[in-house]
Amino acid sequence: MVARVQTVAFIGLEARSVDVQVQIARGGTKFTIVGLPDKAVAESQERVRATLSAIGLALPFQRITVNLSPADLPKEGSHYDLPIALGLLAAMGVVDLEALAGYAAVGELALDGRVSPVPGVLLAALHASSNELGLICPAVQGGEAAWAGCDVLAAPDLLSLLNHLKGTQLLTPPTASVAEETRHAPDLAAVKGQETAKRALEIAAAGGHNLLMSGPPGAGKSLLAAALPGILPPLSPREALEVSMVSSVAGALDGGKLIRARPFRAPHHSASMAALVGGGTKARPGEVSLAHLGVLFLDELPEFQRQVLDSLRQPLETGEVSIARAALHVTYPARVQLIAAMNPCRCGHLSDPALACARAPRCAADYQSKLSGPLLDRIDLHVEVEPVSAADLALPPPAEGSAEVAARVAAARALQTARYEAHGVRTNAEADGKLLEDAATPDEPGRQLLMQAAESMRLTARGYHRVLRVARTLADLAGAESVKRIHIAEALSYRRRAPVS
Incomplete structure (x- = not known):
């Protein structure tokens, strides 16, 4: 038998x-x-x-x-x-x-x-x-x-x-369980100054956009990134199931409880390619998949190996990562929000002649050249984070904290959910093709500004569409039905000014 x-x-x-x-x-x-x-x-x-x-x-x-x-x-x-x-x-x-x-x-x-x-x-x-x-x-x-x-x-x-x-003993039927939120994000009220960076963080949260913060050490880049989960909306039941499936196959579900908080992954810059995008002998999911529908925070961005960073280019564009081996081919979801932070140069004090090293400004060009142009082109928002003075630190906490920003983000996300529900798209950052054109076509003054900027800034086709996505998010935050010139102008202000030399 x-x-x-x-x-x-x-x-x-x-x-x-x-x-x-x-x-x-x-x-x-x-x-x-x-x-x-x-x-x-x-x-x-x-x-x-x-x-x-x-x-x-x-x-x-x-x-x-x-x-x-x-x-x-x-x-x-x-x-x-x-x-x-x-x-x-x-x-x-x-x-x-x-x-x-x-x-x-x-x-x-x-x-x-x-x-x-x-x-x-x-x-x-x-x-x-x-x-x-x-x-x-x-x-x-x-x-x-x-x-x-x-x-x-x-x-x-x-x-x-x-x-x-x-039939001699009865096993108790289990009940579905949800993991409790154990990670507490810093409140934005703890960030003194940095109004431009906080505005960019709100835009990134509202539209699911990628963000790069550049500034000297101690300016608050890591604190801003850590505060992002506190203003993101919770996962929907369907999204929670997607995230939990990835964690389940990776053996990372705590006590078998479904995850309801958006993932926040912050791998060290020594991470290998297999650790970041997945792979190894058993083709396990990497950090970019474990951060699916959440945040992938890369601190000290130029310190990562260049080939490791470039391996993120495909997942950032398609929202999934395919791992091919001789006997195995698997695909994992990787719809992440990339938040990156970097110093302008190795010493970190390029803008301060009193503290900058003797190789400035050449050291900045050498340091930033570790980042490829195609990778930077996939980042929607580029923000310079200025150092915070002692006078700023002595000011009382700002009146607006994470709760107020989260409410605006939730309202903007609700507009996007209603707009894209029939198309299987969650946020403006995922919209493409005719769907993006229908949602983000600017008015005539905005169109003229965008065309002029595309010529003067030498925007790629990818950069052009990412400006439209950010502008659509800005319009959603303002409660505007259509994209106007003011939204295009602000979106352009967050684009990288010139290629890294």
Whole structure:
């Protein structure tokens, strides 16, 4: 007899059905797993052997063959432990095979019989639900699986699961859970001065635009970036599911709880290309995907390796990143808001002759040349952050803080949601083609100004459209139905003046 248990394989954010087939036959005492297993799957036999021993069972002295079908699909990860163990128990007659027929299973087995958490439970639950199956998963991830709406058996250990399947014990159905907000963003009221930078931050939040802040050390660039999550609107239920799916496959969901706060990722400038855009031997999602629908903050931008930064050019344009390997091709979502900060030169004091190094201004050209023109062209807002004086710091806190700015941002986002709802677009930063032309065509004075600026500033086609997107956001913040000359003028003021030499 061949016992069969359903499970899944993960290819990016796609879960594919895998049929775990277990056969016990005469002909020796060998335990073999076939079907392109990786090292973690091949080692499953030892974990299964120890787990059965922990609950008082022993493997039969016969030839055990486990086939993971389809055999040409690579199998990676420890989540195959539980379905292999269940298939083996069914083949031994310990578990009724009919009791497992309506379920898929994922979970890693500890040596003492506990079912340990694994990445991708949310994806597995959604896949099981779409195939009219239930899901057997680790107890700590039951809340994660419950969001799929399928029947979930969240087992703390293998023995409890077996007792439930036999009807001698009842596992409590898990309830869908949401993670609490633990990150507290600084309030914009804590930022003294920097009115231009705060205005640019509000525009970036309202339209989902990329922002680059340049200024000397200690001017408040990092503080402004850290304050951005405090003025962004919360994720919608659909967006929360998208973000949680990426975190689930990366194994980053805390306690199996759905994420409701927008991601804020701030990798160190020593990050590799695989860490930033994804990859490695198992093509895991990188920082740009973990920041999906949130903020990717790159501090000390020129300190990143140039090829690492240039690898962001495609994700910033398309909103997704494709990772190609010889045996694997996966695509992850990467619709992020890039917020970057940099010093004008290596010493950071280019504008202050008393503090600037002896190589100024040549050091600024050398330092900024690490950033490619195509990458800078993808950044909508460029802002010079001036140093804050002691007199500014002695002033009382500004009357307007994050709450007031967040209200304006939410109102602007609501306009964009209504405008683009039928087109699958969330913000002005995503609008393109005819959709952008219909939404952001300026009045005649604005059109004339834009044409003159495009010629004098030598705007690329990408730069031209990004000016229109920012202008549309400015109009939304002002509650204007159409884009006017004043909106075009302010949008142009945030474009990079000249190419980096």
